[in-house]
Amino acid sequence: xxxxxxxxxxxxxxxxxxxxxxxxxxxxxxxxxxxxxxxxxxxxxxxxxxxxxxxxxxxxxxxxxxxxxxxxxxxxxxxxxxxxxxxxxxxxxxxxxxxxxxxxxxxxxxxxxxxxxxxxxxxxxxxxxxxxxxxxxxxxxxxxxxxxxxxxxxxxxxxxxxxxxxxxxxxxxxxxxxxxxxxxxxxxxxxxxxxxxxxxxxxxxxxxxxxxxxxxxxxxxxxxxxxxxxxxxxxxxxxxxxxxxxxxxxxxxxxxxxxxxxxxxxxxxxxxxxxxxxxxxxxxxxxxxxxxxxxxxxxxxxxxxxxxxxxxxxxxxxxxxx
Amino acid sequence: xxxxxxxxxxxxxxxxxxxxxxxxxxxxxxxxxxxxxxxxxxxxxxxxxxxxxxxxxxxxxxxxxxxxxxxxxxxxxxxxxxxxxxxxxxxxxxxxxxxxxxxxxxxxxxxxxxxxxxxxxxxxxxxxxxxxxxxxxxxxxxxxxxxxxxxxxxxxxxxxxxxxxxxxxxxxxxxxxxxxxxxxxxxxxxxxxxxxxxxxxxxxxxxxxxxxxxxxxxxxxxxxxxxxxxxxxxxxxxxxxxxxxxxxxxxxxxxxxxxxxxxxxxxxxxxxxxxxxxxxxxxxxxxxxxx
Amino acid sequence: xxxxxxxxxxxxxxxxxxxxxxxxxxxxxxxxxxxxxxxxxxxxxxxxxxxxxxxxxxxxxxxxxxxxxxxxxxxxxxxxxxxxxxxxxxxxxxxxxxxxxxxxxxxxxxxxxxxxxxxxxxxxxxxxxxxxxxxxxxxxxxxxxxxxxxxxxxxxxxxxxxxxxxxxxxxxxxxxxxxxxxxxxxxxxxxxxxxxxxxxxxxxxxxxxxxxxxxxxxxxxxxxxxxxxxxxxxxxxxxxxxxxxxxxxxxxxxxxxxxxxxxxxxxxxxxxxxxxxxxxxxxxxxxxxxxxxxxxxxxxxxxxxxxxxxxxxxxxxxxxxxxxxxxxxxxxxxxxx
Numbered sequence: 001x002x003x004x005x006x007x008x009x010x011x012x013x014x015x016x017x018x019x020x021x022x023x024x025x026x027x028x029x030x031x032x033x034x035x036x037x038x039x040x041x042x043x044x045x046x047x048x049x050x051x052x053x054x055x056x057x058x059x060x061x062x063x064x065x066x067x068x069x070x071x072x073x074x075x076x077x078x079x080x081x082x083x084x085x086x087x088x089x090x091x092x093x094x095x096x097x098x099x100x101x102x103x104x105x106x107x108x109x110x111x112x113x114x115x116x117x118x119x120x121x122x123x124x125x126x127x128x129x130x131x132x133x134x135x136x137x138x139x140x141x142x143x144x145x146x147x148x149x150x151x152x153x154x155x156x157x158x159x160x161x162x163x164x165x166x167x168x169x170x171x172x173x174x175x176x177x178x179x180x181x182x183x184x185x186x187x188x189x190x191x192x193x194x195x196x197x198x199x200x201x202x203x204x205x206x207x208x209x210x211x212x213x214x215x216x217x218x219x220x221x222x223x224x225x226x227x228x229x230x231x232x233x234x235x236x237x238x239x240x241x242x243x244x245x246x247x248x249x250x251x252x253x254x255x256x257x258x259x260x261x262x263x264x265x266x267x268x269x270x271x272x273x274x275x276x277x278x279x280x281x282x283x284x285x286x287x288x289x290x291x292x293x294x295x296x297x298x299x300x301x302x303x304x305x306x307x308x309x310x311x312x313x314x315x316x317x318x319x320x321x322x
Numbered sequence: 323x324x325x326x327x328x329x330x331x332x333x334x335x336x337x338x339x340x341x342x343x344x345x346x347x348x349x350x351x352x353x354x355x356x357x358x359x360x361x362x363x364x365x366x367x368x369x370x371x372x373x374x375x376x377x378x379x380x381x382x383x384x385x386x387x388x389x390x391x392x393x394x395x396x397x398x399x400x401x402x403x404x405x406x407x408x409x410x411x412x413x414x415x416x417x418x419x420x421x422x423x424x425x426x427x428x429x430x431x432x433x434x435x436x437x438x439x440x441x442x443x444x445x446x447x448x449x450x451x452x453x454x455x456x457x458x459x460x461x462x463x464x465x466x467x468x469x470x471x472x473x474x475x476x477x478x479x480x481x482x483x484x485x486x487x488x489x490x491x492x493x494x495x496x497x498x499x500x501x502x503x504x505x506x507x508x509x510x511x512x513x514x515x516x517x518x519x520x521x522x523x524x525x526x527x528x529x530x531x532x533x534x535x536x537x538x539x540x541x542x543x544x545x546x547x548x549x550x551x552x553x554x555x556x557x558x559x560x561x562x563x564x565x566x567x568x569x570x571x572x573x574x575x576x577x578x579x580x581x582x583x584x585x586x587x588x589x590x591x592x593x594x595x596x597x598x599x600x601x602x603x604x605x606x607x608x609x610x611x612x613x
Numbered sequence: 614x615x616x617x618x619x620x621x622x623x624x625x626x627x628x629x630x631x632x633x634x635x636x637x638x639x640x641x642x643x644x645x646x647x648x649x650x651x652x653x654x655x656x657x658x659x660x661x662x663x664x665x666x667x668x669x670x671x672x673x674x675x676x677x678x679x680x681x682x683x684x685x686x687x688x689x690x691x692x693x694x695x696x697x698x699x700x701x702x703x704x705x706x707x708x709x710x711x712x713x714x715x716x717x718x719x720x721x722x723x724x725x726x727x728x729x730x731x732x733x734x735x736x737x738x739x740x741x742x743x744x745x746x747x748x749x750x751x752x753x754x755x756x757x758x759x760x761x762x763x764x765x766x767x768x769x770x771x772x773x774x775x776x777x778x779x780x781x782x783x784x785x786x787x788x789x790x791x792x793x794x795x796x797x798x799x800x801x802x803x804x805x806x807x808x809x810x811x812x813x814x815x816x817x818x819x820x821x822x823x824x825x826x827x828x829x830x831x832x833x834x835x836x837x838x839x840x841x842x843x844x845x846x847x848x849x850x851x852x853x854x855x856x857x858x859x860x861x862x863x864x865x866x867x868x869x870x871x872x873x874x875x876x877x878x879x880x881x882x883x884x885x886x887x888x889x890x891x892x893x894x895x896x897x898x899x900x901x902x903x904x905x906x907x908x909x910x911x912x913x914x915x916x917x918x919x920x921x922x923x924x925x926x927x928x929x930x931x932x933x934x935x936x937x938x939x940x941x942x943x944x945x946x947x948x949x950x
């Protein structure tokens with residue numbers, strides 16, 4: 001088991017490295033780190049900066065210099081804020097990880113429940129309704145859903161009932177002066193988490209339903225029925241347990257989607273996380289933030305894929321020996 | 323049971339396929355609604371209640387009424403008409419992304435699968451990159467660098483979605499390659515290109531068609547998301563996406579109804595395309611599971 | 614175990630059983646008016662081609678048919694009518710008094726549960742108060758009963774770590790975990806190599822000797838029945854065509870279909886060895902398009918237009934305990950005599 005995990009980690013290192021190189025070349029081709037200085041009348045400044053940032057060297061050389069800095073913890077300085085990029089990213093990572101954590105917890109529970117319920121009640125009114133809703137969930141732009149949620153769940157109730165505060169907040173993760181895990185936090189969390197996960201809940205519940213139906217139609221479930229195993233135990237111990245491995249894999253593999261959704265969600269709800277950092281940096285041409293950002297996100301996605309593989313191996317005994 | 327399959331086989335493949343598609347009620351409804359939408363949007367010059375961009379500043383924003391079914395915006399423009407005109411851009415982007423991505427993805431996937439070896443591996447590792455970094459980040463980066471003209475939007479969106487099709491096609495080709503009829507073609511000295519086009523392509527038609535609908539649907543959603551972030555179709559050109567992003571500031575104002583309609587247009591269009599895709603998949607692969 | 618009505622009432626009585634599925638092409642009649650009995654302690658072989666309704670019959674007995682199936686007739690087990698029972702009541706019977714061994718043991722075992730857990734589950738669902746230690750001991754005992762060596766370590770393994778034959782043994786062990794009165798084995802050897810088939814039949818026989826269970830062996834292979842069963846029932850297109858003691862049925866075969874089946878068996882003792890094996894011409898009818906008369910008539914070598922195409926023949930006695938459903942039984946007797 002351990003060697004399996006280690007092998008997977010080692011295999012993913014070159015993928016991340018190649019990814020970083022491609023991104024490095026791409027960002028160097030589309031961004032000019034000295035853009036601001038081009039207007040300067042003093043050519044010596046430009047020259048000095050070119051030397052300081054190593055821009056006179058060949059692109060591969062630059063890449064290795066940058067990579068060396070990245071690995072040793074020197075991620076450079078933001079041209080937008082003048083701050084340490086590593087600090088900026090670590091700061092942005094915290095709210096983002098909270099969103100991702102609650103998003104996955106919420107989406108997995110809801111999608112899992114829908115999957116089991118609609119598979120058991122296949123072709124019932126409830127199943128048809130849930131299937132229809134999942135079609136809608138997949139077909140709507142998530143950011144629009146987020147905006148409509150703000151209008152319907154936060155703004156409208158406040159206007160209707162003349163509240164001073166909305167029931168659900170839509171700015172940031174805490175009210176000013178508040179922190180930690182409390183009611184205020186939860187009231188801030190509901191809308192962003194719904195926005196972030198609407199598509200995933202729809203996709204995962206459909207996937208889960210299909211694999212539950214697969215399992216329920218399998219011969220081992222028939223065997224369990226022939227043994228006289230009670231219905232609830234068949235559902236959970238046999239069918240759901242067998243659907244778990246593919247489900248966990250799909251959840252972990254969709255992590256890249258989750259990170260993408262953050263860009264939009266954090267923008268709507270003004271959450272100072274990785275998504276906001278990306279957008280702010282992109283709009284100001286802050287190339288020294290973008291590159292480490294992409295690398296950190298890529299690494300996070302690789303970790304999620306790794307979790308998918310390891311999760312599969314843990315949950316499905318047939319994989320372990322291969 | 324055996325007689326059942328025999329009688330199904332006697333009907334020509336295409337006719338059986340059409341019959342199965344017709345039996346898929348959602349796909350049929352989706353086709354009808356989509357056709358209506360396409361006709362309304364591209365015939366907007368004749369159908370729309372108002373000419374594009376005609377302002378009525380004295381009128382200003384109004385709620386939906388019989389005079390203006392979907393109301394008017396802050397410049398007094400008829401919102402329904404504006405949405406129909408904007409639909410041309412959204413639908414065109416969806417269509418062209420689907421076509422470009424499918425053509426490129428099929429070609430690359432078929433070559434990677436058929437030639438195999440190192441070439442195939444390298445191509446596939448390249449597509450891995452797109453799985454690691456969130457697509458929306460790559461798209462925003464690229465459009466920020468290249469500028470958001472309709473052409474670059476189509477190219478950049480295709481640049482991401484071809485990889486998915488390429489993967490699917492490659493795995494299909496890999497399994498087709500082992501089939502006897504391909505061997506037979508090789509033995510009789512048929513050229514590689516001819517094998518790919520004459521023997522492989524017809525067998526790939528199913529997944530390719532399904533993927534056209536998937537790519538179109540996701541392109542329409544992604545364009546709207548990019549618009550919201552500021553990288554989509556730029557004014558004065560309009561698309562559902564940028565109308566939606568312009569209306570996004572109206573949350574909490576009396577004109578919030580302007581936010582609902584573009585989103586609903588996108589939702590309905592994507593639903594229709596997805597239903598059609600489902601119908602096609604069932605029609606082309608009756609044994610395929612519904613997912 | 615002693616009942617007042619004594620050994621007179623057979624263990625299982627199936628009477629006029631009908632199983633119909635509604636399909637796009639109309640109702641599919643998979644079992645049509647089937648009647649037979651399984652007697653205490655015997656082994657009854659049920660033989661037929663795939664689609665003859667034999668598997669549907671065994672699923673019907675256990676109440677495991679899909680909800681879309683329409684079932685009518687009567688199934689009495691120890692004098693108790695099974696068809697009206699609720700799922701909860703059937704569950705108490707399943708795996709406890711009547712149990713089932715499936716054809717494909719790999720698919721039939723849960724891939725993510727250890728073999729030991731699956732064995733223990735078979736016991737504990739019917740005896741919930743059994744202690745862990747007792748379940749563990751019982752699981753090992755069951756594996757040893759079906760001849761799996763080093764059972765101590767094997768119970769901690771997963772089904773994919775077992776060979777095909779070993780899996781089928783596990784499946785049998787699971788089925789006999791609660792000493793069922795009736796064991797239905799549905800094609801237990803079909804997925805296996807010939808050499809392993811013999812071993813599994815051996816295991817079944819051993820288990821039957823030790824536990825005294827009654828066995829209903831469902832198979833398409835007359836050869837399997839020959840060496841194992843006491844009586845044999847031959848099914849064709851949802852009907853019973855012949856039923857009788859194995860010896861009689863094999864040597865005084867009454868029905869043309871059974872004759873055809875026997876003739877298509879490869880046999881070492883036959884003089885015409887080396888010649889082509891006999892095949893019954895044609896295909897069995899689809900369950901949605903059964904012929905109006907005798908179901909076998911279109912393929913029958915002794916077909917006669919008058920009775921055969923007109924009405925479905927009912928079983929008639931052709932010997933001691935031996936019946937055949939054929940209009941031309943008498944004519945056939947004369948011909949072969």
